[in-house]
Every structure is written in structure tokens, then in C-alpha cells.
Amino acid sequence: MAPASFDRSPPPFFRVGFAPLTKLIFFSALSLLLMFGDKQLQFTKPIRASLSTLILPVQWLVLQPGQVASAIGDYFQNLEQAQKNLQAVQLEALQQSTRSQQVEQLLIENQNLRQLLDLKPTFTTSSQVAEVLFDVTDPYNQRIVIDKGEVKNVALGSPVIDAGGVVGQVTRVYPFTAEVTLLTDRDQSIPVVNSRTGARNITRGDILAGLPLIELKFVPASADVKEGDLLTTSGIDGVYPAGLQVGRISHIERRVDISFARIHATPLAEIKGRHVLVLQPTGSTSAPNGKAP
Amino acid sequence: MIMERRQALLLPVSPWFIALSLVVSLLLSMLMGLAQALWLPDVLAVCIFFWGIHQPRRVGMLIAFIFGLWIDVQQSSLMGQHALSYVVLNYFAFSMHRRLLWFPVKEQMIQILPFFVLSEALGFIIRLSTGDDFPGWSLLLSPFMQTLLWPVANFILLAPQRRAHDPDANRPI
Numbered sequence: 001m002a003p004a005s006f007d008r009s010p011p012p013f014f015r016v017g018f019a020p021l022t023k024l025i026f027f028s029a030l031s032l033l034l035m036f037g038d039k040q041l042q043f044t045k046p047i048r049a050s051l052s053t054l055i056l057p058v059q060w061l062v063l064q065p066g067q068v069a070s071a072i073g074d075y076f077q078n079l080e081q082a083q084k085n086l087q088a089v090q091l092e093a094l095q096q097s098t099r100s101q102q103v104e105q106l107l108i109e110n111q112n113l114r115q116l117l118d119l120k121p122t123f124t125t126s127s128q129v130a131e132v133l134f135d136v137t138d139p140y141n142q143r144i145v146i147d148k149g150e151v152k153n154v155a156l157g158s159p160v161i162d163a164g165g166v167v168g169q170v171t172r173v174y175p176f177t178a179e180v181t182l183l184t185d186r187d188q189s190i191p192v193v194n195s196r197t198g199a200r201n202i203t204r205g206d207i208l209a210g211l212p213l214i215e216l217k218f219v220p221a222s223a224d225v226k227e228g229d230l231l232t233t234s235g236i237d238g239v240y241p242a243g244l245q246v247g248r249i250s251h252i253e254r255r256v257d258i259s260f261a262r263i264h265a266t267p268l269a270e271i272k273g274r275h276v277l278v279l280q281p282t283g284s285t286s287a288p289n290g291k292a293p
Numbered sequence: 294m295i296m297e298r299r300q301a302l303l304l305p306v307s308p309w310f311i312a313l314s315l316v317v318s319l320l321l322s323m324l325m326g327l328a329q330a331l332w333l334p335d336v337l338a339v340c341i342f343f344w345g346i347h348q349p350r351r352v353g354m355l356i357a358f359i360f361g362l363w364i365d366v367q368q369s370s371l372m373g374q375h376a377l378s379y380v381v382l383n384y385f386a387f388s389m390h391r392r393l394l395w396f397p398v399k400e401q402m403i404q405i406l407p408f409f410v411l412s413e414a415l416g417f418i419i420r421l422s423t424g425d426d427f428p429g430w431s432l433l434l435s436p437f438m439q440t441l442l443w444p445v446a447n448f449i450l451l452a453p454q455r456r457a458h459d460p461d462a463n464r465p466i
Contacts, residue, residue, distance in 0.1 A: 038373065
């Protein structure tokens with residue numbers, strides 16, 4: 001403290017800035033503004049994207065202990081287990097080989113038939129493999145973060161699948177990472193078709209007795225739905241390619257007082273896997289919100 | 294009556310230590326978040342509250358706000374949710390910082406528990422009102438865990454100030 005300033009201004013002991021209540025009101029208002037902006041107006045997107053890029057190195061640092069631990073775990077996994085895994089995979093490949101050999105022929109046949117009937121050709125979609133970095137910490141949502149972002153041409157709204165079936169959809173894209181909302185999230189809807197009956201429905205994520213499941217919405221109580229029915233994407237949304245496996249019906253509850261049946265399905269994707277496949281949305285112009293219609 | 298217990302006079306705090314403790318607790322918070330366990334305490338909230346009590350001039354609401362924003366982006370929760378929680382926590386810390394330190398640690402814990410509950414409930418109410426999923430009851434345990442961390446924070450964060458005074462440090466020779 002310079003002695004010259006001592007007699008002109010109050011000593012620093014008394015200079016405490018704004019009153020705490022003023023500061024509280026200011027920062028609370030700022031937080032509320034940000035929340036409103038985040039939820040309704042979407043103007044926080046650039047702030048979030050730039051901050052998340054800033055955070056990325058720290059995030060990487062925090063992820064290291066877990067990755068080192070899992071690497072050590074992998075290393076000490078014994079030979080027997082590895083051989084068992086290999087055997088299981090070989091068996092699975094053998095079981096799938098007959099079907100996969102037929103696929104080529106079926107594709108050609110299908111194409112010819114479609115030409116004969118003058119139908120639109122089906123699209124093949126490009127895809128890229130991404131690694132799952134971590135589950136999003138926020139307990140109110142079900143999302144995962146993958147290691148491909150805007151730089152690797154991950155588009156908002158891209159469907160994400162794994163070996164089992166549909167995992168979810170990309171709902172936030174950052175420069176180097178992207179966030180995938182799982183199909184068991186409340187806000188995530190997928191148009192599906194019941195492969196046994198051909199009935200089209202919409203699914204939504206739902207938690208039943210602590211278990212993340214998907215729920216079939218707006219199915220009349222008298223509809224033909226059985227446990228074990230396979231749900232696949234219908235492809236009419238212009239986001240998901242048709243025919244991806246979504247889930248299998250596991251609970252049906254028909255009650256007299258409600259005109260709709262409560263139907264839950266178990267997702268077929270092994271959601272906690274390490275790698276996923278990010279597909280390009282089939283009709284890239286639709287789905288402006290990144291959410292399936 | 295006031296000085297009835299044996300109290301150590303504390304050395305002045307180092308701003309670098311405050312910064313270090315905040316950064317370390319931020320990293321710890323990020324690390325514990327990866328575990329996906331709702332009952333785990335928010336270490337950063339404890340640290341911000343602690344310095345709000347002990348050094349209200351140095352750790353104010355601006356710092357609480359910035360750290361909250363960081364957590365919001367990292368957890369990809371609603372932007373401003375943690376910022377508001379931490380700011381409110383820091384405000385209550387400031388409002389009670391003259392009174393709280395006259396009590397022994399056990400009684401301090403009883404007094405700070407409501408504030409941790411309040412700041413947790415604030416985020417909870419905000420998220421449910423914006424139409425998010427109910428995460429589960431174990432969320433309610435986290436303020437209690439944070440309160441249990443209070444003696445630990447007292448021990449660790451005050452340790453550098455409890456060192457013996459070194460007369461050689463500024464003795465004119």
C-alpha cells in the first residue's frame with residue numbers, strides 16, 4: 001500500500017466491495033439467466049462449447065487413473081479367460097456366418113424386387129467407430145461422451161449403435177467430443193416398428209423399478225403386443241436407418257381404467273460397452289433440434 | 294470464557310495454498326463424478342464453503358460462480374445449476390463466518406448441515422422443474438457426507454497454518 005493514498009481513500013480494511021446480498025442477487029440472477037438460456041433459448045451453446053474445449057486437458061487428466069487401472073486389469077486378466085472369450089466370439093461368428101453369407105444375395109434380390117416394384121432404393125449410411133470416454137456425471141440424464149466430435153464430422157442428431165443395437169443419438173457436439181443421449185433417457189424418442197406385427201410405435205426412455213428401460217407410447221390396450229416381440233427402427237423419421245434393433249418387449253401391463261397399455265422393452269444394445277458406431281443421419285436435412293421427431 | 298479451550302494461533306494463510314486446495318478439490322470432484330454414485334460428497338462444495346468461512350475476503354461469490362460454471366460444463370448439467378448452488382453456499386458461509394468459528398467442530402457440523410442440504414435441494418428442485426428424471430433417493434445422502442467431511446477439511450486445509458512459527462523467517466540480522 002502506497003502511503004500517499006492513505007489519506008485520500010479509506011484504508012483497505014474498510015473497503016469490502018459490494019454488499020454480500022447485492023452480490024448474491026447479481027450472481028443468482030446471472031445463473032438463472034444462464035439456466036433459462038440453456039433450456040429455452042440455446043444461446044449458451046457457444047459458451048458451453050468453448051468452455052468444454054478449455055476443460056478437455058483437465059478432463060483427460062482426470063480420466064487417466066481409471067484408464068490406467070483398466071489397462072492393468074486387462075494385463076493381468078488370465079490366459080484362460082482370454083481363451084474362453086475367443087472361443088465364445090468364434091462360436092458367435094460361426095453362428096452368424098450362415099446369415100451373413102445370405103445377406104449379399106438377399107440384398108441383390110431385394111434391390112431387384114424394389115426395381116421391379118419401382119420403389120425408392122434404400123440408403124447405405126457411412127459410419128465411424130468412436131470410443132466411449134465416460135458416462136456423463138449429471139444424475140438427471142442418461143448420456144455418454146464419445147471421443148469423436150465436430151472435427152471428425154460427427155453431426156448433431158447422428159444415430160449411435162453398437163453390436164447389440166441402437167444406443168442413442170448424438171445430442172451435443174463439441175469440437176473434439178460429442179454427447180450421446182441414451183435411448184433409455186426420458187427425452188429420447190425413437191420411431192420403431194414391431195417386427196412381428198408391423199405396427200409402428202414411438203418409444204421413450206423410462207425407468208421401471210430402478211431399471212433403465214424403454215417404454216412404448218400410445219399403444220391401445222387391445223393392441224397385438226406380446227412379450228418377446230422385437231422392435232426395430234422404422235426409418236420413417238429420416239434419422240435412423242430402417243431395421244436397426246432397438247429392444248425386446250419385456251413387461252406388458254394392461255389395466256381397465258387406462259385406455260393405453262403400459263409396455264416396456266429392454267434395450268438390446270450393451271450400453272456400457274467400450275466402442276460404438278456413429279452413423280450419418282439418413283436424411284441429413286431433417287431433425288433440426290437433434291431430437292427424433 | 295471465550296478462550297476457555299486451548300487454541301492455537303494460526304499463521305497467515307497463503308493464497309497459493311487456497312488456490313491449490315480449490316484446484317485439487319475440483320479434480321477430486323471430477324474424479325468422483327465418474328464413479329456415478331449419487332451419495333458421494335461434493336468435495337468442491339465443502340472446499341468453497343470452508344474458505345468462505347475462514348477466508349471470506351479471498352474466496353467470494355465470483356470464485357464460487359466460476360467453479361460452479363466449470364462443474365456445470367464438465368458434468369453437462371444445466372448451465373448455471375452448480376454455479377447457483379455454490380454462490381448460495383458461499384453467501385451463507387459469509388453470513389455466518391463470524392459466529393461459526395466460536396463453536397467446536399462437532400457443533401459446527403450441526404450448524405452447516407442445513408446449508409449443504411439447501412444447496413443440494415436447490416439443484417434438485419431446479420432440475421425437476423425443468424422436466425428431468427428423478428435420479429434416486431441416495432442423492433439426499435450427499436449433504437450428510439459433505440458434513441462428515443468437515444472435520445477432515447478442518448484438519449487438512451488448516452494444517453499449513455498450524456505449523457510452528459519460524460522466527461528465522463523474518464528476523465533482522
